[in-house]
Amino acid sequence: MRLNKYIAQAGIASRRKADELIQNGNVKINRMTVKEMGTEVQEGDVVEVNGREIEAVAKKPVYIMLNKPLGYITSVSDEKGRPTVLDLVADVDARLFPIGRLDYNTSGLLLLTNDGDMAYRLTHPKHQIYKTYRARVSGVLSRERINRLQNGVDIGGFVTSKAKVKVIKQGERSAIVELQITEGKNRQVRKMFAAVGNKVQELERTAVGELYLGRLMVGHYRKLTPKEIEYLKDC
Template identity: 35%
Template sequence: MPSSGNGSGRNSGRGNHRGAGGGNPRPKSGGGRDDKQKRAGKPRPEERRYDVGPGASKDGPKSGRGASARGGAKGAPKKGEQRTGGRRTAPSTSREYETRAEERNRERYAGKKEVKPPKTFPGAEQEGERLQKVLARAGYGSRRACEELIEQARVEVNGEIVLEQGLRVDPEKDEIKVDGLTVATQAYQFFALNKPAGVVSTMEDPEGRQCLGDYVTNRETRLFHVGRLDTETEGVILLTNHGELANRLTHPKYGVKKTYLAHIVGPIPRDLGKQLKDGIQLEDGYARADHFRVVQQTGKNYLVEVTLHEGRKHIVRRMLAEAGFPVDKLVRVSFGPITLGDQKSGWLRRLSNTEVGMLMREVDL
């Protein structure tokens, strides 16, 4: 039949062609259809969707590869990410979500007591400064040296000897002493100047004469002098910024003694000292010396020492002149416990902590 002939011809042609090629025969058409059915659940790569999150396909992967594949380049930003300066930033969170989370936290902790975290070091809940730190700042040496002072029971606070380390004090309120002498814990300055003759006992002089202020022009804080000395009188004069101490040192109530060496021409009577101690009548009242002695005699030249606690103007010169012995030269060699020693004329020196403590003890500070 023509139809069968045609069909057999087609089949024979295909068979001859495969034989001529010498290769493996192709699988039957029925087998290929079965393979397509098996792969029906797995789409080809070009057909796959790599979406993740809302709207993702069921067959797509669950990792972040979808974003890179969709972007067409490896390492492309994931969904919700941004690139800044070549680096990936964390996914941004919506402001609405953050607001809701904050509201939930407020509701959760509303009405609860505030919990204070514990202190990170012992004694942190205390106020004030450690005693050894205050002493070190006041100039008693390093902190270790100040700790040794405490160990030696040489430090007292408010009248009680301190034996423990780390005691906290308030420098503004607590009274601190070392070896019985009060410690100046604030930023006070104390100086002793050996004033030369011809220097005016003021910090400024409108007439342009040399004055005490010329010796302390480079100080950061303003200083003022304690008491006065005549222009031609030499010797020790104190400079400080401690107002209360300066007031007490010059107040008659505390009777701080000053000692002078005076050069006079004799001969002098033996009872000159008694006359000065009993009192010399001056135009502004009696003036009395606390102590008098002859230090040196060379012929008719006498060097005498006069100690008194008064501070009236020209008091020593006026007393000796009234007794009949005018003063040629006058030097103040001590102001309370502060002595001139070998300090040269015109030299300024800072008082030691011991000297400051002795000054304060003189006036009950």
């Protein structure tokens, strides 16, 4: 079994985060630090992460949709002691981790799972699954600015892919906008609007692909339906 998958099945992190742990020298096999991607774990090997021995175990996959409130970190833990999204699903009998992220000041739909393979697939750049956001931004969102957002903008050394933009309501001092993107760079939506001259005042993710937040209350979660799980596996 590949080392990153072994770590994911032990419930330590997603496969993508496991790759980071390996690259940073936090993983040992039989007391030897391993940094090579694709390393295989053989039967009888002793695997340690951050000095703690781990073991991959067979587990029932769990898939959760959470309506993340403002003021929560999308992380398993936080060195500053801030609340994390795992605090909101503490009663779930599984070691969950987030699929993707939402920043501290962004609310809305966040998926969590203990299925490392699915988390890896859904966060891999080759999977062009749209994430839908609703934002309140300052000022007027002109046609020229909309075109720039749709065609891609430079957000600091990275030019975004084409986006879908729909103005829901334009007021004198602010606008409510729906934005759909396939990427997930850090604070990407905020940086995109800033690049065209509109500051994000409020931001919520309302959908991931065909999975919608709907009437799920802020701070609450629900398990995905079998149909929703199949949809994600086919993405």
